[in-house]
Amino acid sequence: MRIRAFGDDPRVAVVAGGHGDEPRGPEAVESLLADPPAFERPVKFVVANEKALGRGVRYLDEDLNRAFPGDAEAEGHERRLAARLRSELDGCTTLALHSTQSYARPFALVDTVTPTTAEVCADLPIDAVVETDAYAGGRLIDYPRTVEVECGLQWSEAAAANARELVTAFLGATDVLPAASGTADGDLPVFRLTDRVPKAPAAAHEVFVDNFERVEPGVPFASADGEERVAEESFYPILMSAAGYEDVFGYAGERVGRLADVAARADRGVSATGARRDVQTNRR
Numbered sequence: 001m002r003i004r005a006f007g008d009d010p011r012v013a014v015v016a017g018g019h020g021d022e023p024r025g026p027e028a029v030e031s032l033l034a035d036p037p038a039f040e041r042p043v044k045f046v047v048a049n050e051k052a053l054g055r056g057v058r059y060l061d062e063d064l065n066r067a068f069p070g071d072a073e074a075e076g077h078e079r080r081l082a083a084r085l086r087s088e089l090d091g092c093t094t095l096a097l098h099s100t101q102s103y104a105r106p107f108a109l110v111d112t113v114t115p116t117t118a119e120v121c122a123d124l125p126i127d128a129v130v131e132t133d134a135y136a137g138g139r140l141i142d143y144p145r146t147v148e149v150e151c152g153l154q155w156s157e158a159a160a161a162n163a164r165e166l167v168t169a170f171l172g173a174t175d176v177l178p179a180a181s182g183t184a185d186g187d188l189p190v191f192r193l194t195d196r197v198p199k200a201p202a203a204a205h206e207v208f209v210d211n212f213e214r215v216e217p218g219v220p221f222a223s224a225d226g227e228e229r230v231a232e233e234s235f236y237p238i239l240m241s242a243a244g245y246e247d248v249f250g251y252a253g254e255r256v257g258r259l260a261d262v263a264a265r266a267d268r269g270v271s272a273t274g275a276r277r278d279v280q281t282n283r284r
Contacts, residue, residue, distance in 0.1 A: 001084060002050055004033060007042025012174045013092040014045050014167055015085070018064050018140070020052025024151055025097030028163035043176045044092070048085055051077060065098075066138040086143070093120065093145040095170040097163050099154040102241040102250060103127075103211045106162045109148040111136045113190060116145050118263030122184040123173035124149065125165055128212055129259055130238055131192040135251065150239075186260030191236055191253040199249045200224040205242040207249060212236055214255075222249050 016025030026047050033045060052059050061076035070082025093116065107128045110117045121129050126149065132141060141148045149166050152159030172179035191212065199205060202224035209221045215235055220228040222240070229249075240250030256262060 001081060001088070002047040003044060003088065005042070005044040006036065006039045010042035010044040011092050012041065012043045012171070012176050013089050013094045014043070014097070014170065015048055015089070015094060015140070016045075016097040016163075017047040017049050017053050018096060018098065019058050020049050020055060020060075021058045022097075022099045022154060023053060023056075024099055024155070024160040024163050026053060027160050028097065028151075028167050031164055032167060037177060039171075039176050040178070041174075041176050043171065043174075044088075046085065046088060049078065049081060065140060068138050068140055068142060085140075089140075089143070089146075093174055094140070094143075094147070095120070095167065096140050096146065096148045097166070098148060098150050099152055099156075099159045099163075100150040100239060100241070101154055101244040102239045103150065104153050104156075104158065106149055106151050106166055107212075109141060109150070110146070111141050111143075113259070113262045113266050114144070115263055115267045117147050118259055118266070120147050120170065120173045121188065122186055122259060123179065124169050125162075126188065129188055129190045130253065131190065131256070133192055135193045135196070186258060186263075188259040190256050190259050190262045191238060192256050193238060193251045193253050194235070195252040197222070197229075197237075197240065197249040197252055199245065199247055200227075202227075205249070207237075207240055207242050209237050209240070211238055211240055211250075 016029045029045050049064050059078050062078045064078040067078045067082040069086050071079050072083040074080050106126045108121045108126050109130045109132055112131050136142050151163040171177040206223045209215050215221050215231045217231050217233050219231050222229045235252035238251045238253040
């Protein structure tokens with residue numbers, strides 16, 4: 001794990017390279033730090049899984065972004081690394097950079113929307129915010145004040161450019177750099193994961209629908225060796241692709257509202273269904 005800190009006791013962090021087959025995030029960090037700007041508050045940059053990056057593989061022993069909270073005494077590389085990374089990020093407002101095989105434009109993922117994560121997301125150049133909620137187990141976004149962004153399609157040059165733009169916007173949102181004026185977008189749609197969409201073993205998989213576009217009952221949305229999967233009820237595909245995951249096509253989700261409205265409910269401790277809940281309200 002490589003860390004570069006600016007200033008004393010940073011409470012803002014950018015993490016890249018959680019997966020070794022997603023090099024565009026580390027490239028964005030390296031590009032920024034080749035000629036660092038004048039940061040206005042302490043910040044740190046972390047390239048997490050250097051060993052996997054060096055080999056061009058997703059992970060060595062297990063998926064780092066499913067290994068949290070980790071174990072400093074574990075035998076597996078990623079399990080030990082997760083414990084180190086979690087300790088390094090304790091108390092930080094964090095942006096974690098990823099890329100995907102499912103969607104070309106950037107979008108954000110959070111455990112649940114809180115006032116802090118909403119404030120950050122509103123300033124990012126993204127298409128949507130996804131609450132992973134019950135499906136965040138073992139991920140870095142399990143922890144408060146953490147926003148994960150999918151920068152675009154894995155290995156693409158567009159993902160590299162998007163990553164640089166996202167890092168700059170995040171640093172502006174957290175007062176590390178001067179913020180761009182008039183960029184906050186409270187109209188961003190918020191989705192919530194509701195189910196995994198299993199993928200049967202097959203020689204060929206296809207996905208017929210677009211992520212974040214509503215699929216109606218009776219519509220074929222994917223296939224395995226030509227056998228179609230048909231929607232039994234309406235849903236929004238999220239992180240859905242033919243090859244992104246081994247055992248699932250991706251996730252089904254629901255649209256829960258505008259970011260500004262979901263954040264306001266979170267600030268009052270009310271979920272999208274109207275139920276009271278405890279929320280993390282620490283500001284950045």
